[in-house]
Amino acid sequence: MASVSLRKLEKSYGAFRVVKAIDLEIMDGEFVVLVGPSGCGKSTTLRMIAGLERISGGEIRIGDRVVNDLPPRERDIAMVFQDYALYPHKTVRQNMGFSLKVRGANAADADNKIRDAAEMLGITHLLDRRPGQLSGGQRQRVAMGRAIVRRPQVFLFDEPLSNLDAKLRGQVRTEIKRLHQTIGTTIVYVTHDQVEAMTLADRIVILRGGDIEQIGTPDQVYNHPASVFVGGFVGAPSMNFAKARTTQGYLDFADGNRLPLAGLAGAKLSVADERELIVGIRPEHFMPLRSDVGLNSQVQVVEPLGSDTLVHFAVGGATLTARLPPELRPKAGEAIKLGLDPAKIHLFDPETERALQ
Numbered sequence: 001m002a003s004v005s006l007r008k009l010e011k012s013y014g015a016f017r018v019v020k021a022i023d024l025e026i027m028d029g030e031f032v033v034l035v036g037p038s039g040c041g042k043s044t045t046l047r048m049i050a051g052l053e054r055i056s057g058g059e060i061r062i063g064d065r066v067v068n069d070l071p072p073r074e075r076d077i078a079m080v081f082q083d084y085a086l087y088p089h090k091t092v093r094q095n096m097g098f099s100l101k102v103r104g105a106n107a108a109d110a111d112n113k114i115r116d117a118a119e120m121l122g123i124t125h126l127l128d129r130r131p132g133q134l135s136g137g138q139r140q141r142v143a144m145g146r147a148i149v150r151r152p153q154v155f156l157f158d159e160p161l162s163n164l165d166a167k168l169r170g171q172v173r174t175e176i177k178r179l180h181q182t183i184g185t186t187i188v189y190v191t192h193d194q195v196e197a198m199t200l201a202d203r204i205v206i207l208r209g210g211d212i213e214q215i216g217t218p219d220q221v222y223n224h225p226a227s228v229f230v231g232g233f234v235g236a237p238s239m240n241f242a243k244a245r246t247t248q249g250y251l252d253f254a255d256g257n258r259l260p261l262a263g264l265a266g267a268k269l270s271v272a273d274e275r276e277l278i279v280g281i282r283p284e285h286f287m288p289l290r291s292d293v294g295l296n297s298q299v300q301v302v303e304p305l306g307s308d309t310l311v312h313f314a315v316g317g318a319t320l321t322a323r324l325p326p327e328l329r330p331k332a333g334e335a336i337k338l339g340l341d342p343a344k345i346h347l348f349d350p351e352t353e354r355a356l357q
Helices: 042-050 092-102 107-121 136-149 166-183 194-200 218-223 228-233
Strands: 004-013 016-026 031-035 057-062 077-080 154-158 186-191 203-208 211-216 240-247 250-252 258-260 276-281 286-288 294-304 309-315 318-324 335-340 346-348
Touching: 004 042, 016 042, 016 211, 031 042, 031 194, 042 057, 042 077, 042 154, 042 186, 077 136, 092 107, 092 136, 107 136, 107 166, 136 166, 166 194, 186 194, 194 218, 203 218, 203 228, 211 218, 211 228, 228 240, 228 276, 228 346, 286 318, 294 318, 309 335
Parallel strands: 031 186, 031 203, 077 154, 154 186
Antiparallel strands: 004 016, 004 057, 203 211, 240 250, 240 276, 240 318, 250 258, 276 346, 286 335, 294 309, 294 335, 309 318
């Protein structure tokens, strides 16, 4: 196992900067997920760690070694790709043991490592099959097994679940989590799926346009988003946003709704402050009104999901979504009043879109 350190790491293609001097320290044995929309630089960063992309500036350390100029085979890493990258003419056993064979490993020792990895992943019964005889989920397990037998210092995963259907994604995601708990090796994992990031990571690194937007545990990025971008990216349905203005101790919305400033999460605003703000509210933080703190509106759309109900309504010119208990089924066009816990309301600066502290 080893730590991974990125210091002022950059990647440019001509004048276009894909990764912009990012700093990141990944601890020995930590599971870190790089997440963000397409084009944010997450896969490029992973490929630079692997040695598959040359860096344009900065430094990469794996353990106590600077690996900037080392080829991939000398970095002691193993990478699991999105498309599995298995040899179609070789059996599962041969695919998993190929890197050991290339390195001249003892045949008995290699066989033990292959069998141990296969048992860990539940694919022992597949060892004599070829990739064409396997399902997508089984092929991804084989790709993971091939990485495990190498016993690397660092595992790198590049969107490994994106080719699987929803049910298989959930199953393999659980296996990856169990794998990390079993072997404890450092893992750097790239995905565009925030659900994967939230369920797998010790820490999440949210990237946007080649920059790091926020680093934190899943709880930190969910409950304390550093920006409108993070609040909107993490969570499904995503955080609601509406513009408001502070007036004499209240948040006033354009449609006449108002909320008291007292008790609002994080932001220290005096009653005398008058300014524009972006108000952020998670869908699950709305509740049937039990106090005077709430918002009045009219139901636009109702989506019953079985376990809960999504209700869409308008406030201050913005369409908001509330996640309510399943027994609450208002009808479209019906008047609705929803309560809020002031401590669950987030405030952002409208110019910088950063959270107010």
